[in-house]
Amino acid sequence: xxxxxxxxxxxxxxxxxxxxxxxxxxxxxxxxxxxxxxxxxxxxxxxxxxxxxxxxxxxxxxxxxxxxxxxxxxxxxxxxxxxxxxxxxxxxxxxxxxxxxxxxxxxxxxxxxxxxxxxxxxxxxxxxxxxxxxxxxxxxxxxxxxxxxxxxxxxxxxxxxxxxxxxxxxxxxxxxxxxxxxxxxxxxxxxxxxxxxxxxxxxxxxxxxxxxxxxxxxxxxxxxxxxxxxxxxxxxxxxxxxxxxxxxxxxxxxxxxxxxxxxxxxxxxxxxxxxxxxxxxxxxxxxxxxxxxxxxxxxxxxxxxxxxxxxxxxxxxxxxxxxxxxxxxxxxxxxxxxxxxxxxxxxxxxxxxxxxxxxxxxxxxxxxxxxxxxxxxxxxxxxxxxxxxxxxxxxxxxx
Numbered sequence: 001x002x003x004x005x006x007x008x009x010x011x012x013x014x015x016x017x018x019x020x021x022x023x024x025x026x027x028x029x030x031x032x033x034x035x036x037x038x039x040x041x042x043x044x045x046x047x048x049x050x051x052x053x054x055x056x057x058x059x060x061x062x063x064x065x066x067x068x069x070x071x072x073x074x075x076x077x078x079x080x081x082x083x084x085x086x087x088x089x090x091x092x093x094x095x096x097x098x099x100x101x102x103x104x105x106x107x108x109x110x111x112x113x114x115x116x117x118x119x120x121x122x123x124x125x126x127x128x129x130x131x132x133x134x135x136x137x138x139x140x141x142x143x144x145x146x147x148x149x150x151x152x153x154x155x156x157x158x159x160x161x162x163x164x165x166x167x168x169x170x171x172x173x174x175x176x177x178x179x180x181x182x183x184x185x186x187x188x189x190x191x192x193x194x195x196x197x198x199x200x201x202x203x204x205x206x207x208x209x210x211x212x213x214x215x216x217x218x219x220x221x222x223x224x225x226x227x228x229x230x231x232x233x234x235x236x237x238x239x240x241x242x243x244x245x246x247x248x249x250x251x252x253x254x255x256x257x258x259x260x261x262x263x264x265x266x267x268x269x270x271x272x273x274x275x276x277x278x279x280x281x282x283x284x285x286x287x288x289x290x291x292x293x294x295x296x297x298x299x300x301x302x303x304x305x306x307x308x309x310x311x312x313x314x315x316x317x318x319x320x321x322x323x324x325x326x327x328x329x330x331x332x333x334x335x336x337x338x339x340x341x342x343x344x345x346x347x348x349x350x351x352x353x354x355x356x357x358x359x360x361x362x363x364x365x366x367x368x369x370x371x372x373x374x375x376x377x378x379x380x381x382x383x384x385x386x387x388x389x390x391x392x393x394x395x396x397x398x399x
Contacts, residue, residue, distance in 0.1 A: 003046030004218050004283040005275050011282075012274060019271050023048045023055075023089075025067055026081035030090045035131045039094065042128065046215065047093035049275060050187050053204070054085025056272040057195035057265070084194045088139055092187045094132030095143055099150030101125040106154060109232070140193065145186035149179040157233050172239040173249065177216040184212035203263045207276065210257030214280055217250050221287045225294045243291055250284045 009017045027048045031039040055062040064079040102125045104112045111117050129147065136143040156176050185208030192200040220235045221243070227234035236246055258277050266272060 003044045004215055004287075005045050005049065005279045006283070007275065007279050011279075016271050016274055020048075020052075020275070021073075022064065022079060022081045023051045023086070025070070025073075025078060026083075026086045027051060027089050027093065029067060029080060030082075030086045031093070034087070034090065034135060035094065035128075038124075039090075039128065039131065042093040042097035044093055044097075046211075047089050047096070048086075049211070050089040050092055050191055051081060051083065051085040052271055052275060053188060054083065054088065054191040054194050055081070056268050057192060057197045057200060059267040084139055085191060087135055088141060088187070088190060088194060091132045091135040091139065091141065091143070092146065094128045094135070095146040096149075096183070098125040098129035098132065099147070101128075103150050103154060107233075139190070141190045142186070146183045149183040152179040157235075157238070173235060173241055174213075176235045176239065177213045180216040181209040181212035184208040184215070197265055200264050203260050206260035207257055207264070210253050210260055211276065211280065213253040214250060214257065214284070217246060217253065218283055218287045221246055221250075221291050224291055243288065247284075247288055250288075254281055254284060 007017070007020060012020060024043070024045070028040050028043045031043060062081050062083045062085070065082045067078050067080045069075040069077055101121050104110075105118045105121050105125070108118075112121060133143050133147070153176075156179070185205040188204040188208030188211070189201050192198055192204050216235070223232075224234055224236055224243075226232070228237065235241070236243075241249075257280060261269075261273060261276050264272075
């Protein structure tokens with residue numbers, strides 16, 4: 001639930017990283033203050049993009065408040081975002097989490113197949129849905145696209161999408177990503193209302209559709225191997241879409257997202273561009289590198305370098321990284337404890353097997369082509385220096 005946008009201090013200069021943490025902590029505290037401690041479980045990186053977008057459309061800095069010491073900040077206080085954008089992010093996070101839990105219960109996934117767990121999860125999802133809807137009402141936001149997304153998705157997954165003869169897999173795949181696109185488009189569009197920029201609505205909806213499509217496709221790519229092994233539903237398998245074609249869809253969605261962000265009226269664009277343009281591109285490369293590594297595992301042949309698939313030169317973003325095989329999730333109580341710690345730290349703590357799967361910082365993030373503020377530049381040495389080695393020199397580039 002931590003999302004596809006996963007920046008770290010090595011790829012954001014000090015100012016942008018502090019802003020990002022301010023939004024993340026602001027979302028967490030808004031959930032706690034309005035809906036109780038348990039609701040903080042729905043804190044996720046993608047949800048706070050709503051808060052970031054709202055701030056990006058305002059000329060004046062968003063209101064901040066002092067937060068008390070937190071273990072994630074080395075038991076230090078911090079200035080965290082306090083705004084309607086954060087409350088909208090909280091509402092969106094609650095509604096999407098409720099839909100996801102209900103979907104797991106309906107499918108009987110894993111522990112949700114047990115009746116006591118399913119009953120408890122259903123009650124919790126109901127509470128989150130009610131809380132998210134209530135908050136949306138105070139902000140003038142119609143949550144229908146979000147509340148209906150899970151039901152629409154379930155219907156599409158249970159009834160094969162109609163295809164005309166010779167139409168291929170693309171129409172079915174685009175139809176499957178539709179509910180996610182509509183939900184994110186609605187949430188993004190309302191940030192323009194909150195920020196007093198109604199003329200941004202069309203561009204925000206386009207950006208939301210591009211990001212929603214990307215999130216859905218990347219999730220499908222990351223889950224492909226596990227879904228094939230367990231026989232679970234996966235949109236790529238259901239539509240007969242291979243990784244090469246899926247990559248084309250992702251690249252097209254990323255291009256649409258970038259064009260939509262470029263067209264927005266954003267007085268403060270730095271963090272938005274860094275997250276919605278650069279980090280989503282990194283997420284695509286990361287997902288396909290992992291999927292390619294899994295697909296080629298155990299298929300080494302003479303003449304091919306281990307860890308790289310044929311047709312991808314070393315260093316290509318689409319090529320699986322050549323490194324030691326990832327550690328496996330041990331399962332059991334250790335896995336449960338690490339999952340709980342990951343939730344309690346908003347995903348900043350990651351167990352060793354998860355970190356190895358994603359690789360080191362420089363392997364996870366392709367910094368070439370952008371500076372640390374998301375603008376055109378060069379940030380190849382992203383792991384060197386206190387400010388990421390990108391030449392910002394303590395936000396000297398007006399981050």
